[in-house]
Amino acid sequence: MAYAISSKEIKRNIEEKLNRYFGVSFKDASKDQLYKAVSMTVVDILLEEKRQFNIKMKEQKLKRVYYLCMEFLVGRSLKNNLYNLGLVEDYRKVLANYDINLEDLYEMEPDAGLGNGGLGRLAACFMDSLATLNYPAMGFSLRYDYGLFKQKIVDGWQTEMPDIWLPGGEVWLVPRSDRVLKVRFGGWVTENFEDGKLKVEYHDDTVVEAMPYDFLISGADSSTVTTLRLWQSRSISTFDMKSFSQGDYAKAMAKASEAEVITKVLYPSDDHSQGKTLRLKQQYFLVSASIQNIVNDHIKRYGDIRTLPDKAAIHINDTHPALCIPELMRILMDDHGLGWDEAWEIVNKTVAYTNHTVMAEALETWHLDLVLRTLPRIYQILQEINKRFMEQVWKKYPNNWDKAASLSLIMDNHFRMANLSILAGHSVNGVSNLHSEIIKKDTFKDFYEIMPEKFTNVTNGITHRRWVYQSNPRLAALLDETIGHDWYKDASCLKQFRKYENDNQVLERLLSLKEENKVDLSNWLKKKQNVDIDPKTRFDTQVKRLHAYKRQLLNVLKIIELYNILVENPNYDMTPQTYIFGAKAAPGYYHAKEVIELINYISKDISMHPEIKKKLNVVFIEDYCVTSAEKLIPASEISEQISLAGKEASGTSNMKFMINGALTFGTLDGANVEICDAVGRDNIYIFGMTAKEVNNLWRSGYNSLQFYNQSSSLMKIIDRLKKGFAGKNFDNIVNYLLYLGPVADQYMCFADFENYIHVYHMMDNDYRNPKEFARKSLINISEAGIFAGDRSIEEYAKNIWHLEKIK
Numbered sequence: 001m002a003y004a005i006s007s008k009e010i011k012r013n014i015e016e017k018l019n020r021y022f023g024v025s026f027k028d029a030s031k032d033q034l035y036k037a038v039s040m041t042v043v044d045i046l047l048e049e050k051r052q053f054n055i056k057m058k059e060q061k062l063k064r065v066y067y068l069c070m071e072f073l074v075g076r077s078l079k080n081n082l083y084n085l086g087l088v089e090d091y092r093k094v095l096a097n098y099d100i101n102l103e104d105l106y107e108m109e110p111d112a113g114l115g116n117g118g119l120g121r122l123a124a125c126f127m128d129s130l131a132t133l134n135y136p137a138m139g140f141s142l143r144y145d146y147g148l149f150k151q152k153i154v155d156g157w158q159t160e161m162p163d164i165w166l167p168g169g170e171v172w173l174v175p176r177s178d179r180v181l182k183v184r185f186g187g188w189v190t191e192n193f194e195d196g197k198l199k200v201e202y203h204d205d206t207v208v209e210a211m212p213y214d215f216l217i218s219g220a221d222s223s224t225v226t227t228l229r230l231w232q233s234r235s236i237s238t239f240d241m242k243s244f245s246q247g248d249y250a251k252a253m254a255k256a257s258e259a260e261v262i263t264k265v266l267y268p269s270d271d272h273s274q275g276k277t278l279r280l281k282q283q284y285f286l287v288s289a290s291i292q293n294i295v296n297d298h299i300k301r302y303g304d305i306r307t308l309p310d311k312a313a314i315h316i317n318d319t320h321p322a323l324c325i326p327e328l329m330r331i332l333m334d335d336h337g338l339g340w341d342e343a344w345e346i347v348n349k350t351v352a353y354t355n356h357t358v359m360a361e362a363l364e365t366w367h368l369d370l371v372l373r374t375l376p377r378i379y380q381i382l383q384e385i386n387k388r389f390m391e392q393v394w395k396k397y398p399n400n401w402d403k404a405a406s407l408s409l410i411m412d413n414h415f416r417m418a419n420l421s422i423l424a425g426h427s428v429n430g431v432s433n434l435h436s437e438i439i440k441k442d443t444f445k446d447f448y449e450i451m452p453e454k455f456t457n458v459t460n461g462i463t464h465r466r467w468v469y470q471s472n473p474r475l476a477a478l479l480d481e482t483i484g485h486d487w488y489k490d491a492s493c494l495k496q497f498r499k500y501e502n503d504n505q506v507l508e509r510l511l512s513l514k515e516e517n518k519v520d521l522s523n524w525l526k527k528k529q530n531v532d533i534d535p536k537t538r539f540d541t542q543v544k545r546l547h548a549y550k551r552q553l554l555n556v557l558k559i560i561e562l563y564n565i566l567v568e569n570p571n572y573d574m575t576p577q578t579y580i581f582g583a584k585a586a587p588g589y590y591h592a593k594e595v596i597e598l599i600n601y602i603s604k605d606i607s608m609h610p611e612i613k614k615k616l617n618v619v620f621i622e623d624y625c626v627t628s629a630e631k632l633i634p635a636s637e638i639s640e641q642i643s644l645a646g647k648e649a650s651g652t653s654n655m656k657f658m659i660n661g662a663l664t665f666g667t668l669d670g671a672n673v674e675i676c677d678a679v680g681r682d683n684i685y686i687f688g689m690t691a692k693e694v695n696n697l698w699r700s701g702y703n704s705l706q707f708y709n710q711s712s713s714l715m716k717i718i719d720r721l722k723k724g725f726a727g728k729n730f731d732n733i734v735n736y737l738l739y740l741g742p743v744a745d746q747y748m749c750f751a752d753f754e755n756y757i758h759v760y761h762m763m764d765n766d767y768r769n770p771k772e773f774a775r776k777s778l779i780n781i782s783e784a785g786i787f788a789g790d791r792s793i794e795e796y797a798k799n800i801w802h803l804e805k806i807k
């Protein structure tokens with residue numbers, strides 16, 4: 001059901017915005033002005049829907065989920081909102097009357113890149129599903145001035161440029177100066193009892209203002225709007241007049257900058273927790289403002305803080321917002337006079353936690369001194385939580401120091417945020433079956449032993465509306481024609497597509513639409529990077545953050561192997577193929593940057609050999625982001641998901657590729673395992689060790705040389721790396737792989753190499769039979785329904801948040 005608005009109104013609304021904000025008419029407006037004016041009219045519609053939504057919420061008094069996350073990787077909004085409101089064609093027609101192409105306006109919008117990768121994009125997909133399914137929900141995050149850096153490749157090397165998204169992105173933010181809050185940092189606190197009541201006083205603290213901006217996200221064919229509230233930090237005293245009068249201009253501004261820097265920039269690292277003060281301030285700023293907001297709203301609506309768990313579910317997406325636990329304790333005790341036990345019970349019933357990584361270096365900890373200095377009251381509460389917990393642990397496991405050490409919230413003078421989150425909340429979930437098992441049996445096994453009832457799984461999901469309907473219109477049209485349109489709201493209907501697995505016409509259509517998507521991608525890449533790729537070659541894609549555990553290097557080893565073969569024998573019968581990479585490395589992650597450099601140099605080297613390039617091409621997509629993913633995924637035929645088993649919590653691009661008909665070439669890791677179960681072994685290319693085998697090999701001692709000495713292929717690959725590509729050798733990478741340098745390959749690329757190549761040949765063989773390959777592709781699309789974000793959200797709503805839908 002489309003939002004009801006006439007073409008005349010649309011036209012008038014756009015004209016009015018153009019006139020009021022830019023002083024131009026349709027005819028004279030620039031594309032940028034048109035994009036902004038059009039977007040403003042869409043925001044007005046969303047505000048109207050929001051008003052209706054608020055009325056319903058007031059009447060129905062439903063429980064609501066508050067999704068706290070440091071990252072929301074939203075991408076572009078104009079197209080998404082027009083689709084979800086069912087207004088694409090109406091807007092297209094209005095604009096066409098003035099010779100304006102709606103697609104051109106989409107291209108004016110910058111990505112809201114307020115996230116690093118999977119975790120942030122998942123949060124954004126979930127906002128879509130929550131609104132579409134009519135669940136009462138609100139997201140909270142930060143309004144970063146700069147999102148994830150823009151990647152520029154300079155002579156093969158990644159450099160980082162600021163992502164200045166606000167000039168084009170701010171149109172989507174609705175300022176809410178009526179809801180400003182205050183957050184306190186630093187100083188020291190005193191506790192006194194007055195009339196038997198605890199009175200906490202703050203001294204010498206710094207108060208920062210939290211200014212909310214609402215990002216409204218419409219549901220698809222639903223009148224529900226989810227608000228994503230982004231907090232901006234502001235100084236209360238913007239200006240120190242005294243210093244200014246004395247001529248000390250820098251000092252006059254210093255206080256203001258100290259406050260404003262908090263939400264200046266998204267931390268661009270998702271590989272290890274660095275314990276930086278500013279990051280801690282960001283996290284506390286987010287949770288303090290959000291929890292105050294939640295509590296204020298609850299009191300206003302219901303009057304009694306004790307009913308909070310009946311009306312609010314607070315979800316912490318990874319441990320980054322885990323300080324909401326002591327913050328809620330603080331507010332319940334210090335501001336609302338509750339006792340410890342009562343407050344603790346409310347926190348427990350309200351908070352739930354999702355873990356997104358088992359990588360030890362990414363599990364967050366905070367140094368006690370840093371917390372004490374930055375958040376003195378929070379420090380006291382955390383110490384008290386731990387003291388009480390340790391008393392219980394000691395009682396349960398007398399004199400068992402191992403248990404105490406593994407469960408304690410404090411280790412080596414650091415607070416462990418995962419331990420806090422598991423202890424305080426009522427639910428802990430992993431993001432794929434395998435990951436949830438690893439959490440229980442390994443990462444947090446001692447917690448699982450004493451509180452098994454808290455542990456559960458919710459396998460990730462993606463919004464198939466953005467990732468197929470909007471980004472792959474040709475496939476969407478084929479689905480609509482064959483199985484009808486119900487899949488749009490109910491992805492489980494995709495199963496009906498399986499009826500066509502032996503229908504030659506449909507298989508032909510699948511092949512031809514993929515080819516058209518490949519042509520589109522080639523044209524886009526030519527325009528964007530002046531790079532040629534041949535749409536007649538197989539498109540084999542690996543796009544994700546660059547991290548050693550994701551093993552882009554293993555893919556590179558395979559490419560060098562093929563390159564070596566072609567150099568030796570240019571007539572080698574090989575399916576022409578193009579390897580597409582897209583990846584950002586954390587700015588301080590040197591090894592990851594070297595892998596990017598290697599990919600770029602191989603690409604350059606191949607370009608110097610035009611005959612080889614026809615059969616084997618490599619391209620690196622600069623500045624991989626949500627918008628480029630939307631172009632790449634529908635055109636890909638092979639999806640590389642080759643992390644070392646046990647390391648990738650779930651993966652979500654694997655789901656996006658699958659639903660677009662690409663075949664997974666991957667290890668039994670994360671959600672690949674469930675993809676394999678869904679499509680069956682014949683329709684996926686699985687290779688490598690299982691998570692169990694990985695552990696065994698690691699424990700018995702991985703010796704890369706053993707693999708190297710037994711493989712003439714690996715020897716030649718290493719020789720080639722030493723010799724170099726396009727005049728540059730890669731000795732550091734050689735040392736990494738052979739365990740000769742300071743950084744060595746813990747992710748055991750060599751151990752999986754042989755099987756990777758073996759399965760590559762099986763895949764390649766299948767690919768030579770297009771119809772057979774198309775059938776496998778069709779089966780992947782048909783079985784992708786379970787990886788819809790809608791399914792994930794239904795599980796969260798039912799099993800963890802206990803929500804009802806808005807009527």
Ligand code: 26V
Pocket residue numbers: 116117118119120122267269270271272273274318356357362363364431460648649650651652670
């Ligand atoms: C971690 C850290 C560590 C401290 C510094 C800042 C920072 C920022 C982000 C992260 C997030 C790492 C966790 C993450 O993104 N996990 C990914 O979550 C996806 C959604 O569940 C999942 O599909 C991926 O497998 C998982 O790697």
